[in-house]
Amino acid sequence: MKRFRHHGPVSAAGSVAASVTLATAMTLIAILLVQARGVLDFGFLLGTPSRFAAQAGIGPALAGTLWLTLLTAAIACPVGVGAAVYFEEYAPRTRTMLAIESAVANLAGVPPLVFGVAGLALFVRGLGLGSTVLAGGLTLAMLALPTVLVTSQEAIRQVPTGVRAAAYALGATRWEVIRRQVLPAAAPGIVTGLTLALARTAGAAAPLLVIGAASFITYAPGTPGDPLTALPTRVFAWSARSQPGFTALAAGAGVVLLALLLVLHLAGMALRRRLAGAAR
Amino acid sequence: MSAPVTPPPPAAPPATPPRDGPHPRAPLLSLGDLSVRFGDRPALSGVSLDIPRGRVVAVIGPSGCGKTTLLRALNRMNELIPGARTSGSLLFDGQELYRRETDPAEVRRRIGMVFQEAALFPGSVFDNVAFGPRASGFGGDLHALAEEVLTAVGLWAELGEDLDVPAVSLAAGQRQQLCIARALAVRPQVLLLDEPTTALDPTATARIESLMHAQLPHLTIVIATNDLRLAARASSLTAYLDRGELVEYGPTETLFTNPAHPRTESYLTGRIP
Incomplete structure (x- = not known):
């Protein structure tokens, strides 16, 4: 009988591929950390942008990204999960419906920049929201929606038919079958999709630049109606400057963004584990 | 007239007459020319039969003959399958169940069903039992109800009188017992058992059989099974289905010992044409 850990050529190739992936990620983080050394302190986290590199901070951008992530989750989660429930449990299996469904799913591949253009027309000008945190949140929610939808549909489909049949019987x-059996069983998968989508939107700079994220704001947004600013656009603004010191600031903001994504993933994992435990 | 049975006999003269309905001797379920199609494929063709109260009716026949479709037609489960169409009539206590205004969820509360695969809900034994009553807005003591139905299926003592046992930790036979318990918790008048013992060993099968009899005569049971000996032991009436048609229906003893139709006989003797 073969040993469980069999070291064949496939396994060797696999471990090489894994090492390369890991090394790439580690190098990236190492470069960022080296570049950002000396920058990361409380003054940097809470401070405001400045013309002088030594005094500059990411306070408003950090607050903006937290706001945006919260708004994106609050909008994309109910809409995305609701649409997934509709497509999987209610929508008739007609050709039109399948076409709509695949069109929405294909939005997941549309470049974030394009969502920015749509957001500019729809929210900034159409609804007259201006370049506010709310307009940014709505735009990022559009960006997150296809991912949340597709992963939620997949999670809903994984619920065994036997469980549904038993519940109906x-x-x-x-609605009771959906609420008490389908959604609780699909919840861990839905959280995975939401985490992935939020990670994508939290790091997106392009759509926010298109809808007019401010590059110089000296106070943190306190409400969704305040001017839009975010970490990725902050990184973009600083990395475009040639004066010494600003490269380190951009790297520092990048490190904070990565740390934020790490927290997001850990929170997602913890929530998933809790939900999976409740559904067992 | 009823088949000889090993576990508690099916109380031949019911001690208490069934409470529901003005005519205790009238059939509880009456199928009139009931047909089911899935798209273009007919699955059940013009079945007419009466199911009396408080008895066990067995449905036998080769795989794919329509046993499951017949059972699912009795509580409108087929309409959950896209493309399924049912025609004919199904009277329950004299009321037509296939009417637009009839709520299928209400039909399924009166006519419960247990499947071959014991598909348990996630969570504890209690979560499984409580689902049905909660869904139908039960306002009483769920723990007392759970204890009652688990006792009825013989699981209560076995689980150490503990409702918080995770359902996944149960053995195959216990899972099916739990499925029956959770169906009983809705207090149905009819229980449909779709090959409930196929995945079980003889000991577990015998338990399911005896708990079925313990529910009589308050419950009417329709069981689809490939286990001919189980059908012969447990039922008082048997229907033989073949290719979606009802070939023969009558007292179990007569059907098994002296079948009226040659097709029934060749099936029972294992000579399927």
């Missing part, structure tokens, strides 16, 4: 209505 006990006299449950469709």
Whole structure:
């Protein structure tokens, strides 16, 4: 009998591929950390942008990104999961419906920049929101929506048909089957999709630049109606400057963004584990 | 008239007459020319039969003959399958169940169903039992109800009187017992058992059989099975289905010992044409 850990050529190639992936990520983080040395302190985290590199901070951008992530989650989660429930449980399996469904799913491949253009027309000008945090949140929610939808649909499809049949056979209505069996069982998968989508939107600079993120704001946004600013656009603004010191600032903001994504993933994992535990 | 049975006999003269309905002797379920199609494929063709109250009716026949479709037609489960169409009539206590205004969820509360695969809900034994009553807005003591139905299926003592046991930790036979318990928790008048013992060993099968009899005569049971000996032991009436048609229906003893139709006989003797 073969040993469980068999070291064949496939396994060797696999471990080389894994090492390369890991090394790339580690190098990236190492470069950022080296460049950002001496920058990361409380003054940097809480401070405001400045013409003088030594005094500059990311306070408003950090607050903006937290706001944006919160808004994106609050909009994309109910809409995306709701649409997934509709497509999987209610929508008739007609050709039109399947076409709509695949069109929405294909939005996941549309470049974020294009969502920025749409957001500019729809929210900034159409709804007259201006270049605010709310307009940014709505734009990023559009960007997150296809991912949330597709992963939620997949998670809903994974719920065994036997469980649904059993629930119906006990006299449950469709909504009760969805609410009490399908959604709880699909919840861990939905959280995975939401985490992925939020990671994508939290790091997106392009759509925010298109809808007019301010590059110089000296106060942190306190409400969704305040002017839009975010970490990725902050990184972009600093990396475009040639004076010494600003490269380090851009790297520092990049490190903070990475740390934020790490926190997001850890929170997602913890939530998923809790939900999976509740559904077992 | 009823088949000889090993576990508790099916209380031949019911001690208490069934409470529901003004005519205790009238059939509880009456199928009139009931047909089901899935798209272009007919699955059940013009089945007419009466199911009396408080009895066990067995449905036998080769795989794919329509046993499951017949059972699912009785509580409108087929309409969950896209493309399924049902025609004919199904009277339950004299009321037509296939009417637009009839709520299928209400039908399924009266006519419960247990499947071959014991598809348990995630969570504890209690979560499984409580789902049905909660869905139908049960306002009473769920723990007392759970204890009652788990006792009825013989699981209560076995689980150490603990409702918080994770459902996934149960053995195959216990899972099917739990499925029956959770169906009973909705207090149906009819229980449809779709090959409930196929995945079980003889000991577990015997338990399911005896718990079925313990529910009589308050419950009417329709069981689809490939286990001919189980059908012969447990039922008082048997229907033989072949290719979606009802070939023969009558008292189990007569059907098994002296079948009226040659097709029934060749199936029972294992000579399927």
